[in-house]
Amino acid sequence: MSNFNIAVLDGDGIGPEVIKQGIKVLNQVAYKFGHTFKFDFAPVGAVAIDQTGNPLPDDTLELCKRSDAIFFGSIGHPRFDNDPTAKVRPEQGLLRLRKELGLYANLRPVAGYKELTHLSPLRPERMEGVDMLIVRELTGGIYFGEKGRRDDGNTAYDTCLYTRMEIERIVKMGFEAAGKRRGKLMLVDKANVMESSRLWREVTREMAADYPDIELGFMFVDNAAMQLILNPAQFDVIVTSNMFGDILSDASSVLAGSLGLLPSSSVGSEVGMFEPIHGSWPEGAGQNRANPVATILSAAMMLDHLGLVKEGDAIRKAVNTVLESGKGTEDLRPKEQVGTDEMGDLIVAAL
Numbered sequence: 001m002s003n004f005n006i007a008v009l010d011g012d013g014i015g016p017e018v019i020k021q022g023i024k025v026l027n028q029v030a031y032k033f034g035h036t037f038k039f040d041f042a043p044v045g046a047v048a049i050d051q052t053g054n055p056l057p058d059d060t061l062e063l064c065k066r067s068d069a070i071f072f073g074s075i076g077h078p079r080f081d082n083d084p085t086a087k088v089r090p091e092q093g094l095l096r097l098r099k100e101l102g103l104y105a106n107l108r109p110v111a112g113y114k115e116l117t118h119l120s121p122l123r124p125e126r127m128e129g130v131d132m133l134i135v136r137e138l139t140g141g142i143y144f145g146e147k148g149r150r151d152d153g154n155t156a157y158d159t160c161l162y163t164r165m166e167i168e169r170i171v172k173m174g175f176e177a178a179g180k181r182r183g184k185l186m187l188v189d190k191a192n193v194m195e196s197s198r199l200w201r202e203v204t205r206e207m208a209a210d211y212p213d214i215e216l217g218f219m220f221v222d223n224a225a226m227q228l229i230l231n232p233a234q235f236d237v238i239v240t241s242n243m244f245g246d247i248l249s250d251a252s253s254v255l256a257g258s259l260g261l262l263p264s265s266s267v268g269s270e271v272g273m274f275e276p277i278h279g280s281w282p283e284g285a286g287q288n289r290a291n292p293v294a295t296i297l298s299a300a301m302m303l304d305h306l307g308l309v310k311e312g313d314a315i316r317k318a319v320n321t322v323l324e325s326g327k328g329t330e331d332l333r334p335k336e337q338v339g340t341d342e343m344g345d346l347i348v349a350a351l
């Protein structure tokens with residue numbers, strides 16, 4: 001029996017709807033396995049800007065720091081997306097949270113569900129054996145480098161900056177993850193053009209000496225985007241920079257069947273954060289349409305991180321049972337379509 005305090009930042013758009021299903025499932029786990037999860041909600045993103053003017057209010061950050069884990073929905077609103085001059089943006093809340101908490105590694109597992117191969121534009125045989133982990137650097141690179149406009153107003157810049165220390169710690173995580181899986185690590189970069197990528201290659205090559213059992217490969221990101229579609233089963237662990245990992249993981253969701261299926265964990269210091277890889281899908285919000293599975297599987301990753309691995313496995317098994325039954329949200333083009341709420345209920349029942 002364990003007690004955990006979980007900070008819940010449900011955010012904007014579909015965030016609150018999918019988080020609600022995740023909490024239902026966690027409550028069922030608590031009941032079934034005799035644990036206590038205490039949930040404390042706090043605002044982040046556009047809702048936090050509306051309430052306080054700040055996308056990451058101090059109280060929210062403090063709550064996260066003193067919690068055992070953070071369960072995060074999604075942030076973002078068209079009001080800001082459609083206003084390039086907005087000085088304060090929901091996304092700044094998420095980026096700052098990652099940085100302040102030292103969550104430098106974003107782990108994004110991608111697995112194919114055989115029941116869902118009908119969703120893929122690829123030939124099903126290409127999807128066979130898809131089982132990879134994208135290890136995305138999360139607190140550096142072009143999302144965090146100096147950015148701005150020159151005085152003329154017509155010149156804009158973003159800077160991609162990485163230090164050896166930032167590369168070493170994420171690549172180490174990549175090697176270690178590969179050691180626990182099929183022993184293959186692929187560094188994805190743009191070292192033919194970018195100096196920061198050349199440093200990634202240099203550091204990774206040096207580190208390879210410490211991991212003689214890992215088969216290390218290098219691939220340029222443009223080729224990697226194509227290889228993910230052509231022959232996804234070749235990948236075991238991909239390690240890559242912040243922006244490349246962001247883009248390649250959304251693309252990889254097509255291999256799983258839907259963006260609404262892919263979970264993630266963000267780790268690197270004491271407290272971990274667990275969130276679906278998708279955004280706030282504003283057009284789908286408030287309509288009981290969003291797929292909650294990515295969020296529910298993120299809850300499973302949270303339990304793994306808290307040492308409750310058999311509980312995490314129970315959630316994954318329940319999700320598989322429901323997907324195998326042919327029921328699902330509209331994005332899965334299922335035999336029997338259900339809404340967000342009912343999908344959560346089905347997974348609770350399968351538990």
Ligand SMILES: NC(=O)C1=CN([C@@H]2O[C@H](COP(=O)(O)OP(=O)(O)OC[C@H]3O[C@@H](n4cnc5c(N)ncnc54)[C@H](O)[C@@H]3O)[C@@H](O)[C@H]2O)C=CC1
Pocket residue numbers: 014018073074075076077078081091094258259260275276277278279280281282284289290291292294331
């Ligand atoms: N971690 C986060 O909170 C993220 C936030 N964003 C923000 O979200 C907002 C919308 O961005 P978009 O580029 O449209 O990305 P998005 O991920 O919100 O949605 C893209 C498309 O994916 C599908 N989708 C996403 N989540 C789904 C779910 N749970 N179930 C079924 N289908 C789903 C929808 O068809 C949607 O049109 C923006 O403000 C953006 O900045 C975007 C990505 C990540």
Ligand SMILES: CC(C)CC(=O)C(=O)O
Pocket residue numbers: 091094095143246277
């Ligand atoms: C604010 C963005 C970097 C969010 C996003 O797209 C992501 O983390 O996947």
Ligand SMILES: [Mg+2]
Pocket residue numbers: 246247250277
């Ligand atoms: Mg993204």
